Amino acid sequence: MKAITENSALLIRLPERFNRDEARLLRAEIERSLTLDQPCMIVDFSNVKEIDTAGLDMILHVMVNVARQDGAVQVGNISAEAATMLELAGMDRILNMFPRIPDDMATVQVVPGRARAKQEEAEEEQAAQTEQPQPLAA
Amino acid sequence: MRVGAIVTVPAAIQEEDLSLQEGTRPQHLLAGPLACYEILGSTILQRILDALRDAGIQQQTVLLEESGSEGLFPSRLRPTRNFFSAWEGSVQQQVDEGAEILFLIRLGAYLELDFDEVLAFHCQTAGVLTQVYDHKSAFDVAVVNTNQLRGDNGSYRGRLSALIPYHKRFNFTGYTNRLREPQDLRQLAHDGLLRRNSIRPLGKEVSPEVWMGEGATVDSSARISGPVYIGARSRVKGSCLVNGATTIERDCEVDFGTTVTDSSILPETYLGIGLNFLHSVVTANKLFHLDRNVAVKISDRNLVGKRRLTGTLKKSMGKKDFFNRSGPQLNEADSHL
Known part of the structure; x- marks a missing residue:
């Protein structure tokens, strides 16, 4: 993962099932990144289909920590399922209270746990395919 | 004839x-x-x-x-x-x-x-x-x-x-x-509460436009704003808000501080603490959001689950058999239900 600087926002891409295990892995990753004053975070919920209480708790934990350091949290893309779950927990209103992150700010991506492993696997596979010698035209 | x-x-x-x-x-x-x-x-x-x-x-x-x-x-x-x-x-x-x-x-x-x-x-x-x-x-x-x-x-x-x-x-x-859709089910319940069809709530009208089934309980700190239906043996706990033509069917539990607005909660469903249910049809493991037209699977019982019935409650429920209440003949295997 690239180092986060004062001029960049952390983009957290949540997995399809954001449960206790994924939340624990993500917490470790984010806490390493939360060293700056006024941190900026963009949470991407576009892949999320299920969130449990541990996942919701993790999002709340991020919001509290960012708020303490006068930072900003913003929802990136969001699935209908995630929007429903955030509304259910009343967290949609809290997320809207944060100041807006400038659109042109550079992002450093964080993908937690298994989702990251899957992404890396896919990237490796793609890289392997591009490296394969192409058949010569007859 | x-x-x-x-x-x-x-x-x-x-x-x-x-x-x-x-x-x-x-x-x-x-x-x-x-x-x-x-x-x-x-x-x-x-x-x-x-x-x-x-x-x-x-x-x-x-x-x-x-x-x-x-x-x-x-x-x-x-x-x-x-x-x-x-x-x-x-x-x-x-x-x-x-x-x-x-x-x-x-x-x-x-x-x-x-x-x-x-x-x-x-x-x-x-x-x-x-x-x-x-x-x-x-x-x-x-x-x-x-x-x-x-x-x-x-x-x-x-x-x-x-x-x-x-x-x-x-x-x-x-x-x-x-x-055909969960929206239709919700519409039917909504129309029933607003007297737009002939479906009448099975219970007593305890205050204007608030119907409660037998054995239903509402904590004194909960706010119920009709039209609302609370089915038999259902329980609404303290500081809850139920409004907007909501129907809570039998044997449900709405836990402390939860808001239920313009929703239908199907039988034997538990709703967790401090949540907001808006424009939804909710079962024991799924929530259908009517505006977003999406069904969300919820497997965390702290949020939504099947209500755990106590011994007394089980006893008071008796044998559930909605086919044979009035004695029609039921053919075919009834294992589907």
């Missing part, structure tokens, strides 16, 4: 179909046929059977379809042998018991039909087969003379199919709900 009725209940959706369709077909929020879900304290099936009984049609048979069988008249194209034999047996039994006219009803849609009126139309037009229509299309409700079904060769369904070209249309203009 002796009149009988055969009511068929559409098949339950199988679990494997549910997993395949997850997220793409939100109507599959509910595993069973919508007609078997309780709305304001009673199922559509039970309400139809009561309406038939009120119209003097005592000879009733309820059949449960198997998956693959669709439509009012058993299809030759998609044979489901057990259902056909049960259907043939039911017609035979109705004929043997002296029924001269037979109502054939498939519980796909809810319609507030005056069965006497349909019967009068059928007799006046001297038709052999009458089917109910609205301005859009046909409903799965038909009336047939049993003497037209008698014969030595072939099956009842074969003889019934031969009558289809000669059927007469009964044009229905009353209240209908096609019960």
Whole structure:
């Protein structure tokens, strides 16, 4: 993962099932990144289909920590399922209270746990395919 | 004149179909046929059977379809042998018991039909087969003379199919709900609470537009703003807010500080602490959001789950059997429900 600087926002891409295990892995990753004053975070919920209480708790934990350091949290893309779950927990209103992150700010991506492993696997596979010698035209 | 009725209940959706369709077909929020879900304290099936009984049609048979069988008249194209034999047996039994006219009803849609009126139309037009229509299309409700079904060769369904070209249309203009999507289920409950249809809540009106079923409890710190229905043995705990034509069916629990607005909570559902349910239909493991048209699976019981029943509550529930409450005959395997 690239180092986060004062001029960049952390983009957290949540997995399809954001449960206790994924939340624990993500917490470790984010806490390493939360060293700056006024941190900026963009949470991407576009892949999320299920969130449990541990996942919701993790999002709340991020919001509290960012708020303490006068930072900003913003929802990136969001699935209908995630929007429903955030509304259910009343967290949609809290997320809207944060100041807006400038659109042109550079992002450093964080993908937690298994989702990251899957992404890396896919990237490796793609890289392997591009490296394969192409058949010569007859 | 002796009149009988055969009511068929559409098949339950199988679990494997549910997993395949997850997220793409939100109507599959509910595993069973919508007609078997309780709305304001009673199922559509039970309400139809009561309406038939009120119209003097005592000879009733309820059949449960198997998956693959669709439509009012058993299809030759998609044979489901057990259902056909049960259907043939039911017609035979109705004929043997002296029924001269037979109502054939498939519980796909809810319609507030005056069965006497349909019967009068059928007799006046001297038709052999009458089917109910609205301005859009046909409903799965038909009336047939049993003497037209008698014969030595072939099956009842074969003889019934031969009558289809000669059927007469009964044009229905009353209240209908096609019960295809969770939105339809919600609309039906909403209309019932607002007295837009004839579905009345099963319970007492304890304050203006607030109905409570037997044994339902509401904490004194909870705010209930009608129209609202709270079903039998359901419990609304402290600091909750229930409003916006919400229906909470039997044996539910709404835990501390939760808000339920413009939603239908289906039986035996637990709603966790401090949550907001808005424009939703909620079961013990799924939430269907009506505005977003999305079904969300919830497997965390801290949020939504099946209500854990205490010994006393279980005792007070008694044996749940919504098919046999009024004693209609149920054929077919009832394991689907």
